[in-house]
Amino acid sequence: MTKFIFITGGVVSSLGKGLGSAALGALLQARGFTVRLCKLDPYLNVDPGTMSPFQHGEVYVTDDGAETDLDLGHYERFTGRPAVQSDNTTTGRIYTSVLQKERRGEYLGATIQVIPHITNEIKDFIREKDGSADFVLCEIGGTVGDIESLPFMEAIRQFGNEMGRERSLFIHVTLLPWIPAAGELKTKPTQHSVKELMSAGIRPRILLCRADRPIEKDELGKIALFCNIDDNKVIPALDVSSIYEVPLTYHAEGLDDQVLDCFGIKDAPPPDLSRWEQIVRRIKNPESMVRIAVVGKYTNLADSYKSLNEALIHGGIANKVKVEINFIEASVFDEEDVAVHLEGIHGILVPGGFGQRGAEGKIKAVQFARERKTPYFGICFGMQMAVIEACRNLCNMPDATSSEFTEEGTHVIGLMTEWTKGSAKEERGVNGDLGGTMRLGAYPARLAAGSRVAGIYGTPEISERHRHRYEVNMALQETLESHGLIFSGTSPDGLLPEIIEYKDHPWFIGVQFHPELKSKPLDPHPLFVSFIEAAVRQSRLV
Ligand code: GLN
Numbered sequence: 001m002t003k004f005i006f007i008t009g010g011v012v013s014s015l016g017k018g019l020g021s022a023a024l025g026a027l028l029q030a031r032g033f034t035v036r037l038c039k040l041d042p043y044l045n046v047d048p049g050t051m052s053p054f055q056h057g058e059v060y061v062t063d064d065g066a067e068t069d070l071d072l073g074h075y076e077r078f079t080g081r082p083a084v085q086s087d088n089t090t091t092g093r094i095y096t097s098v099l100q101k102e103r104r105g106e107y108l109g110a111t112i113q114v115i116p117h118i119t120n121e122i123k124d125f126i127r128e129k130d131g132s133a134d135f136v137l138c139e140i141g142g143t144v145g146d147i148e149s150l151p152f153m154e155a156i157r158q159f160g161n162e163m164g165r166e167r168s169l170f171i172h173v174t175l176l177p178w179i180p181a182a183g184e185l186k187t188k189p190t191q192h193s194v195k196e197l198m199s200a201g202i203r204p205r206i207l208l209c210r211a212d213r214p215i216e217k218d219e220l221g222k223i224a225l226f227c228n229i230d231d232n233k234v235i236p237a238l239d240v241s242s243i244y245e246v247p248l249t250y251h252a253e254g255l256d257d258q259v260l261d262c263f264g265i266k267d268a269p270p271p272d273l274s275r276w277e278q279i280v281r282r283i284k285n286p287e288s289m290v291r292i293a294v295v296g297k298y299t300n301l302a303d304s305y306k307s308l309n310e311a312l313i314h315g316g317i318a319n320k321v322k323v324e325i326n327f328i329e330a331s332v333f334d335e336e337d338v339a340v341h342l343e344g345i346h347g348i349l350v351p352g353g354f355g356q357r358g359a360e361g362k363i364k365a366v367q368f369a370r371e372r373k374t375p376y377f378g379i380c381f382g383m384q385m386a387v388i389e390a391c392r393n394l395c396n397m398p399d400a401t402s403s404e405f406t407e408e409g410t411h412v413i414g415l416m417t418e419w420t421k422g423s424a425k426e427e428r429g430v431n432g433d434l435g436g437t438m439r440l441g442a443y444p445a446r447l448a449a450g451s452r453v454a455g456i457y458g459t460p461e462i463s464e465r466h467r468h469r470y471e472v473n474m475a476l477q478e479t480l481e482s483h484g485l486i487f488s489g490t491s492p493d494g495l496l497p498e499i500i501e502y503k504d505h506p507w508f509i510g511v512q513f514h515p516e517l518k519s520k521p522l523d524p525h526p527l528f529v530s531f532i533e534a535a536v537r538q539s540r541l542v
Contacts, residue, residue: 002130003263004168006156007139008202010193011175015210016246018071020173020237021139022078023246027256028135029079030247030271036133037075038087039068040122041141042148046092057303061467061517062087065441071139073307077520078247086128091148094121114151122155144172145196153200160202169262172197172204173237176211176219185211187223194227205229205262208237208255233258242283244521247276279317279521286322290346290535293326295333295365297358308351308379311516314524315532323532330361338368347375347507347535350382352467352514356405363389375507375534377527380468383500383510384413387472387480394483395476404470416471416496438469443491443513445498451488452501453509456530462489464498464513471512472497507534 005024009017018039025035045051048059049067060073066085076083098121102112110117129136140156142149160168174190190209197204207229209215215236224231235253240246250256251271260268292312296305309325316323328341330350338361342348348369350362362382366389369376378386384402391400391412402413416439442463447454454460474497477487489499489511502508509527519525 001167002133003135003166004126004129004159004163005135005137005171005259006160006168006202007137007171007173008144008153008197008204009140009142009173010144010197011177011189013143015173015175016237017139017173018069018074019243019246020208020250021071021137022074023250024171024255024259025075025135025137026078026247026276027251027271027273028259030273030276031256031260031268033134033268035079035135035137036081036087036129037072037079037137037139038126038129039071039075039089039139039141040125040152041069041088041090042146042152043090043141044092044095044148045090046096047088047090058306058308059467060307061440061465061514063442063463063465067440067467069141070303070306071141073310073517076518077307077310080520080523086125089122089125091151094118094125094151097121115154118151119155119158122152123159126156126159144193144200150200153197153202157201166263169206169259170197170202170204171206171208171259173208173210176209176215178212185213185215185219187219187226190223191226194229203228206233206235206255206258208235208250210237210239212239214238230258233262242280244276244279244283248273248280275522282317282320283313283322286316287320288536288539289322289324290316290532290539291324291326291344292347292349292532292535293328293342293345293365294349294351295328295330295362296351297330297353297355305351307514307516307519308349310521311519311525311528312349312532314519314521315528315530317521318524318529319532319536321532321536323535328365330358330365333361333364338364342368342372342374345374346538347377347531349377349379349531350385351379351516353381354404359385359402359405363392367393370502370505370508373506375531375538376505376509377507377531378500378510379516380466380512380514383512384470384472386500386508386510387412387476387485390480390483390485391476394485395479402470412473412476413470414473416469439466441465443498445489445513446492446494447499448486448488451486451499452507453488453499453527456526458526461492464511464515465517466513468512472500506537507531 007021009015025037028035047067057070059067060070062083064085068088072083098117140152174193176185220234224234235255312323362385366386388400391397399409400412401409403411444463484503487497488501498512500510515525515527
């Protein structure tokens with residue numbers, strides 16, 4: 001019977017609840033259990049698709065085309081279980097569903113209220129996971145005490161009551177701040193936060209205490225006493241240098257043992273963590289280092305390229321090298337010489353992006369990579385910029401551009417108006433909604449025999465996740481191929497370019513999809529492995 005674990009957070013945001021949940025999922029998996037993770041986000045947006053990556057970090061896209069919270073990326077990277085739309089909900093989505101039912105008259109004239117209608121809708125979201133795994137881990141976004149999270153707290157309180165202690169568990173993640181003047185880690189915010197949770201009727205049985213240094217035994221005992229929690233269930237969660245160490249450190253502190261103890265499970269085998277240990281060993285003992293420049297736009301919030309950073313690290317782990325990522329704000333190339341920034345770099349990556357700002361800088365980075373034979377990886381927008389660069393500088397089309405930027409010029413990148421999804425045709429207009437209307441999710445692509453990508457993937461057909469509104473104009477194929485830029489992957493019907501590559505370049509690949517979303521530490525994405533391998537070769541040359 002499925003057991004439900006709810007993870008809440010207190011004191012401050014950004015405590016790494018998502019990571020902690022993912023690591024617990026990995027630990028339970030390593031003990032032979034099946035797990036499923038989901039996230040309840042209290043914000044009002046229907047999904048994070050329209051949120052700025054500056055504010056909210058990256059939008060994580062699932063195979064089934066959902067634009068979801070980036071924590072789902074952590075879940076998938078740590079457990080290997082592909083995330084799906086129904087793993088994530090938000091206040092906006094819950095209300096939309098309730099209001100639609102109200103309009104359809106499904107509540108038979110009742111007055112619609114937060115309790116029970118909203119809370120029931122939330123409980124239904126959780127309950128539908130029953131039976132899908134041995135453990136369902138539900139992370140509640142935000143911090144205890146937030147106005148938005150109240151209906152979620154009430155819903156999980158009720159759900160916990162209905163399931164009983166044998167099938168439900170509340171874990172609370174808190175912070176012990178270090179106060180330099182006192183020379184102490186303080187427990188008071190944790191006490192208050194647990195009190196806040198208890199006032200919502202939720203009694204946590206495990207506390208995960210984040211701290212930047214070891215927590216004294218006395219302090220742990222004090223927390224246990226004041227918060228009414230078993231001594232061995234107040235678990236230190238100290239900062240570590242790599243996120244992939246988290247499963248190991250949580251296990252060493254007894255987290256998985258205590259979770260099983262809460263459910264009365266006594267006969268579970270110890271976890272097999274050898275693969276995690278190997279990864280951490282490789283991260284800590286790299287044989288050399290490569291420098292990768294990521295020329296992007298949202299470079300001042302690390303979370304806006306979360307999956308990309310991780311995929312580069314995975315490529316490094318596979319090649320036993322440390323990957324140093326230099327984020328370069330593309331607009332600096334409007335004034336400064338690209339060579340000053342890109343000389344001595346072993347690989348250049350232009351990631352996904354939207355809008356004109358910074359585009360010219362990205363095009364200059366592409367030109368540098370092509371001419372100087374530096375490995376280049378263009379992802380989505382990065383592929384589109386590579387096509388514009390080729391058109392302008394190789395194919396004598398000086399006004400080549402994208403219709404995303406301007407109505408003038410020659411549109412070598414244009415708005416997609418229709419494409420096939422399975423056997424159906426999806427259509428979009430210029431004035432349609434912005435939310436959830438891109439070409440989203442997994443689509444297959446066919447690889448050209450003998451191409452570099454076919455060799456990298458080792459298979460003629462692939463499936464990758466997409467999130468874009470514009471596409472490279474297929475009519476350019478002949479012109480570009482005559483200048484050495486090959487369309488080495490297309491949609492199975494041959495209508496949409498999916499991958500481009502230069503024949504006579506050490507490593508130059510552009511993809512219309514987001515391979516970073518599927519890379520995992522235990523199963524690194526072949527394109528990232530190959531790109532970093534090329535960067536290692538480059539590092540021996542420069
Ligand atoms: N802005 C481009 C498009 O919509 C690229 C999107 C992306 O890089 N994810 O097609």
